[in-house]
Amino acid sequence: xxxxxDGKTLVTIxxxxxxxxxxxxxxxxxxxxxELVKIFSIASxxxxxxxxxxxxxxxxxxxxxxxxxxxNPKLVQDCVGPMVEGxxxxxxxxxxxxxxxxxxxxxxxxxxxxxxxxxxxxEGDRQ
Numbered sequence: 872x873x874x875x876x877d878g879k880t881l882v883t884i885x886x887x888x889x890x891x892x893x894x895x896x897x898x899x900x901x902x903x904x905x906e907l908v909k910i911f912s913i914a915s916x917x918x919x920x921x922x923x924x925x926x927x928x929x930x931x932x933x934x935x936x937x938x939x940x941x942x943n944p945k946l947v948q949d950c951v952g953p954m955v956e957g958x959x960x961x962x963x964x965x966x967x968x969x970x971x972x973x974x975x976x977x978x979x980x981x982x983x984x985x986x987x988x989x990x991x992x993x994e995g996d997r998q
Contacts, residue, residue, distance in 0.1 A: 872989070909957050914982040919950045923979040926960065931968035 874882040900907065913919060918941060925940045926932050934947065941947035951969060954960040959975030962968075971979055 909953075910959075910978055910982070913953050913957055913959065914978070916950065918946065919954070920983060922947070922950050923954075924983055926969060926971055927976065927979055927983075931970045933968045937969070 872882075872884045872886060873880055874884075914923075921940050922937055925937060929936075934944075937947045937951065938944065941950060951960060951962070954975065955962050955969075958972055959978055961970045961972050961975075
């Protein structure tokens with residue numbers, strides 16, 4: 872897998888075969904294990920994923936725009952709250968919109984489009 876921004880390769884990650892004995896760098900995730908757990912917890916909710924996709928459409932999204940996806944205010948707040956706390960969204964307070972942080976844009980892209988594309992690319996491998 873390659874992670875690129877503005878045409879520049881930022882990270883190259885080999886995707887090993889299951890059970891491969893080669894050192895594939897999984898030990899390097901140990902220091903960020905807690906952060907990964909938070910991110911996967913946030914992303915494990917379908918409504919949150921839908922909101923993440925909506926949040927990536929504009930530089931700033933108003934709460935009222937998110938109601939189009941989340942339907943009721945409590946549900947939207949319950950979805951965006953953990954994303955703000957986890958540093959994925961920037962929210963300046965009441966009356967301001969929500970914007971993905973750099974970290975948030977990366978996470979949202981990876982757990983939505985990135986994962987979907989990777990699953991599609993390996994579709995033949997799962998049969």
